[in-house]
Amino acid sequence: MGSWLLFIVSYGLWRSRGSRNIDSYLLAGKTMPWYAMGLSIMATQAGAISFISTTGQSYTNGMRFVQFYFGLPIAMVIIAATAAPIFHRARVYTAYEYLERRFDAKTRCLVSIVFLIQRGLAAGVALYAPAVVLSVILGWPDRLTTLIMGALMVFYTAVGGIKAVTWADVQQMGVLFVALMVALGAAIWQLPHAVSFHDALAVAGAAGRLTAVDTHFDWTSRYNLWSGLIGGMFLALAYFGTDQSQVQRYLTGRSIGQSRLSLVFMALTKIPMQVFILFTGAMVFSLFTFREPPVLFHPAALAQVRADARFPAIEHRYQEAFETRRATAAHWLALRSASPAAGYQAKRQYQGAEARFEAVRQEAEQLAGKLNGVSGFNDTNFIFLSFVTTYLPAGLVGLIVGVIFSAGMSSISGEINSLATVSVIDIYKRHFVRDASDGHYLMASRLITVFWGAYAIAFASMGANFGALIETVNMVGSLFYGSMLGVFVLAFGVKRANGRGAFCGVLAGETVVFLISRLTGISYLWYNPIGCAATVSAGLLVSVFAPNRNHEVEERPLSIP
Amino acid sequence: MVYVMGAQCNGVFAPAVRIVRDEPSTFNRPIIDEGPPFLRTWRRVYVLILVYLAAVIFGLYLFGRAFA
Numbered sequence: 001m002g003s004w005l006l007f008i009v010s011y012g013l014w015r016s017r018g019s020r021n022i023d024s025y026l027l028a029g030k031t032m033p034w035y036a037m038g039l040s041i042m043a044t045q046a047g048a049i050s051f052i053s054t055t056g057q058s059y060t061n062g063m064r065f066v067q068f069y070f071g072l073p074i075a076m077v078i079i080a081a082t083a084a085p086i087f088h089r090a091r092v093y094t095a096y097e098y099l100e101r102r103f104d105a106k107t108r109c110l111v112s113i114v115f116l117i118q119r120g121l122a123a124g125v126a127l128y129a130p131a132v133v134l135s136v137i138l139g140w141p142d143r144l145t146t147l148i149m150g151a152l153m154v155f156y157t158a159v160g161g162i163k164a165v166t167w168a169d170v171q172q173m174g175v176l177f178v179a180l181m182v183a184l185g186a187a188i189w190q191l192p193h194a195v196s197f198h199d200a201l202a203v204a205g206a207a208g209r210l211t212a213v214d215t216h217f218d219w220t221s222r223y224n225l226w227s228g229l230i231g232g233m234f235l236a237l238a239y240f241g242t243d244q245s246q247v248q249r250y251l252t253g254r255s256i257g258q259s260r261l262s263l264v265f266m267a268l269t270k271i272p273m274q275v276f277i278l279f280t281g282a283m284v285f286s287l288f289t290f291r292e293p294p295v296l297f298h299p300a301a302l303a304q305v306r307a308d309a310r311f312p313a314i315e316h317r318y319q320e321a322f323e324t325r326r327a328t329a330a331h332w333l334a335l336r337s338a339s340p341a342a343g344y345q346a347k348r349q350y351q352g353a354e355a356r357f358e359a360v361r362q363e364a365e366q367l368a369g370k371l372n373g374v375s376g377f378n379d380t381n382f383i384f385l386s387f388v389t390t391y392l393p394a395g396l397v398g399l400i401v402g403v404i405f406s407a408g409m410s411s412i413s414g415e416i417n418s419l420a421t422v423s424v425i426d427i428y429k430r431h432f433v434r435d436a437s438d439g440h441y442l443m444a445s446r447l448i449t450v451f452w453g454a455y456a457i458a459f460a461s462m463g464a465n466f467g468a469l470i471e472t473v474n475m476v477g478s479l480f481y482g483s484m485l486g487v488f489v490l491a492f493g494v495k496r497a498n499g500r501g502a503f504c505g506v507l508a509g510e511t512v513v514f515l516i517s518r519l520t521g522i523s524y525l526w527y528n529p530i531g532c533a534a535t536v537s538a539g540l541l542v543s544v545f546a547p548n549r550n551h552e553v554e555e556r557p558l559s560i561p
Numbered sequence: 562m563v564y565v566m567g568a569q570c571n572g573v574f575a576p577a578v579r580i581v582r583d584e585p586s587t588f589n590r591p592i593i594d595e596g597p598p599f600l601r602t603w604r605r606v607y608v609l610i611l612v613y614l615a616a617v618i619f620g621l622y623l624f625g626r627a628f629a
Contacts, residue, residue, distance in 0.1 A: 023587045030587045066621065073614045077607040091588040205628020212621040225618070255593035260603060267610045271617050 004175070004402040008168050008409070009156045015167035022441045025161035026093055026421050028252040032163075036170050037258070038265030040414070041240075041249050042273070043169035046176060048130035048408035051277065055183075056297075056380035058281025059288075063212040066274050067223045068525075071233025075240060076267035080260040082492055083241045088256045093425045095247040095488070102491040104499030105430070110506055111487055112426040115244055116419060118480045123415040123452065124459030127153075129381075130408035131460060134401065136299055137385050146460045153409040154453030157416050158446045162252055165413045172403075172410045179403040180280060182396055183388065187283040190391050192290050199333050200286035206332075206347055207289075207354045209282040212275070222523050231525030238481035238528055240266075242488050245418035284387045289329050292322050295361065297382035301368040308371060314363050321360045325353040412456060420449040478524040479517060482531015483509030489532060490539045498543045505539025 023029050057065050083095075090098045096115065100108035128142075131149055135142035156164045191200055204210050214224040221227065240246045240263070253259035295318050296302040305311050332346035369377030388400045424445045433440070483506045490497040490505060497505075512534035513527050522530075597606045 027587060030590070063621075063625070070614070070618060073610050077610055081603070081607065085594065088592055088594075091592075201628050205625070208629070210628045211625040213618060213625055215622075255595055257593065257595040257597065261597070264597075264606055264610065268613065271614075275621070 004399070005152060005405055008171055008406050009152055011167060011171055013156055013160050013164055015160075015163055020442070021438050022445065024163065025442055025445055026248070026417075026425070028161070028163045028166065030252060031254050032166060032252040032258070034253065034258045034261035034265060036166050037249050037253055037262035038269075039173045040166040040169035041246060041262065041266055042269065043173045043176075043407070043410045044245065044249075044414045045270070046173070046273070046277075046407065048133075048404045048411065051176065051407050052130070052133060052384050052404060053381045054274070054277045055281035055284065056383035058209065058278040059285045059383045060378075060380055062207075062209040063275070063278040063282060064214055064223045066212050066271065066278055067214065067225055067228030068232050069236075069271050069274050070225065070228035071230065072236040072270050073267035074229070074233045075236035076263045078237060079241045080263040083247075083488070084250055084259045084263060085256045086492060087247060087251055088253075088259065092251075094244050094422055095242055096244070096422065096426045099487065099491060099502070100430075103497075103502045107487065107499050107502045107506070108426060108430070110503060111242075111484060112422050114480050114484060114506070115422055116427075118477055119243070119245060119415055119419055120452070120455065121459075121476055123412055123419065123456040126412045126415060127408065127456045128460035130404055133381055133385060134404060134408075136382065137389060137401065143461050146457060149405060149408050149412075150453060150457035150460065153413045153416070154450055154457075157413045157453065158449040161445070162248060162417055165410075165417050166249065166252065168406075168413065169410045172406045175399075175403055176407060179400050180276060182392070183384075183400065184276075184280045184283060186392050186396070187280065187287050187387070190287055190291070194330070195286075195290060195333070200283060202333065202336070203289050203329050203350075204282040204286045206351060207285065209285050212278075219526065220521050220523055222525065227523060227525045231523070231528060234485060234528035234532055235478070235481060235525060238485035238532070242481075242484045243418075244422050245415050248418050248421060249414070281384065284384065287387070287391075290326055292319070294386060295364045296368055296379055297386040298368070298379040299382075299386075301372065301377070301379060304371050305364060305368050308367060310367060311364075314360065314367065318357075318360045318364065321353070321357040325350070325357045328353040416449055416452045416456065419452040420445050423448045423452070478527045479510070479513050479531075482513055482528045482533075483535045485528065486532040486535025486539065489536050490543075494536070494540060494543075496543050497539055498547060500546055501539040501541070501543030504542040505535040505537075508538030509535030 054065065087095060087098060090101060092098050092101075094112075096108045096112045099111055127146060127150055131146040132142050134140070135145045138145070156168060188197055188200065191197075195203075201210065214221070216224060217226045218224060250259040250262050253262065294302055295315060296305065305314075328346065328350040332343060332350045335346045336343040365377050365379070368379075369375060385400075385404075389397055392400065424441060428444055428448070429436075429441060433444075486509050487502050487506050490502050509531045513531040516522055516530060517524075517527065597603055600606050600609060
């Protein structure tokens with residue numbers, strides 16, 4: 001594991017040699033090929049916490065989470081056709097730099113600050129989340145795992161810049177695929193001899209773990225076809241079209257075509273990759289139908305509930321429920337092909353046993369929650385690692401843990417690099433030191449990278465409630481993305497929009513989303529289209545009724561023809 | 562130093578532009594917008610992606626139904 005981490009860091013640094021000016025440090029000198037950009041964007045997405053929690057999510061709720069990504073290919077098409085060429089032709093370092101050319105300095109400053117707040121908070125949690133999980137699994141203090149990941153990541157990001165980040169991501173994606181295939185193979189291999197792969201699919205399917213598409217429309221449902229296609233598309237548009245951590249990746253392309261190809265690559269590969277991860281979780285579920293899983297997957301929480309007087313009764317019911325579920329599943333599989341009618345009856349019995357088993361597990365979760373003073377305790381993020389540490393040989397466990405370490409570093413390094421870019425280009429260079437040398441800005445970028453890295457490590461070290469933090473960051477992210485997307489829609493597509501309108505539009509969009517999040521039960525995916533619509537409407541109204549007479553309208557080549 | 566050929570743009574012939582190669586800024590390079598390596602136009606690639614998305618959603622729907 002240690003060797004692997006050193007290899008990742010060394011390889012990234014070796015590929016980034018020659019990053020001696022601000023262009024090569026922040027934009028890789030615009031030399032990156034499409035596959036490196038595409039894999040790097042994907043690596044940021046497939047962060048450590050999504051790698052370990054997505055499999056757990058599939059284990060508990062099935063594959064419906066994949067619907068979250070249905071809007072992504074549509075968003076990639078829109079960005080490849082609009083934002084990518086516009087940003088390239090505008091010759092900008094950051095997406096927000098473009099906003100000043102199109103509108104004015106205050107709009108650029110406002111959106112840059114929104115980005116720094118949102119991404120800064122996310123970077124801390126992105127480091128904290130995998131560090132905590134690894135600390136539990138390895139038995140190391142969480143501050144040590146945070147420090148190891150944080151220090152390695154800050155080192156290669158500060159020294160090598162975007163090139164080191166991108167090439168380290170490419171390696172990380174390669175090994176991630178290998179680790180996933182090993183895990184899936186192990187889950188299938190460990191099934192009892194009497195249970196075939198097709199039986200495992202049937203067991204997972206009957207328990208709803210293979211249901212990926214829900215066509216029913218519901219505003220409050222988090223994942224269905226419509227929220228995925230519409231809400232997911234707006235979220236992906238905002239994330240890939242306006243978030244500097246993503247925009248910066250495809251701005252490093254040697255041509256517009258290479259940047260477009262990286263987005264096409266994402267559009268074609270993202271859903272299959274998520275299906276693969278979720279399917280691994282579903283197969284772990286099938287395995288644990290026949291081999292008894294622990295009552296709780298979180299080792300520390302399990303040790304805590306074991307000491308409680310109420311636990312023996314729960315454990316007894318849990319073992320009974322597991323045996324019943326295993327026996328009814330085996331009975332159904334035996335009858336299934338022989339007699340369809342009897343098989344149907346046996347399948348219903350298995351489904352009832354599965355529901356009872358889940359109810360007993362929830363009792364244990366509630367007990368753990370009470371003992372920890374947490375209302376919604378769940379150990380989803382520990383399911384996959386529990387499987388890995390129990391069923392894989394030591395060498396492969398090291399590989400998977402190494403992958404999680406490097407996946408964690410990979411997500412955060414991109415975020416830290418983009419935070420440094422926006423801090424230097426949109427704030428420091430624009431408002432404080434305007435005409436310094438290239439070397440000065442390069443040094444400033446390195447120092448600010450170290451600052452954001454130290455901030456992320458400090459934030460992660462102070463984190464106390466893992467679950468609540470993730471929830472907070474998801475909430476904060478969805479609160480801001482709609483209006484960020486809205487201001488770029490005004491910039492690209494509404495010729496009458498002016499700086500005053502864009503500025504007021506962002507404020508109005510934020511207000512509307514905040515009110516909706518407080519006063520209604522609408523699912524967070526819908527905040528993005530609502531925030532975007534509110535920003536565009538308010539921005540257009542202000543632009544029409546309060547025109548900004550002195551401001552020059554942006555030249556045509558930078559907007560959609 | 563390198564010279565970029567003149568090009569016709571909006572009916573007006575633009576003269577050749579001199580570009581200094583060892584300039585620190587990469588922004589002085591001409592912006593290249595080439596076509597895709599397959600299907601000839603980007604529009605066709607985008608249509609392919611949308612058709613692919615529809616097929617993936619339909620395939621996942623059928624897969625879930627088959628084992629539900």
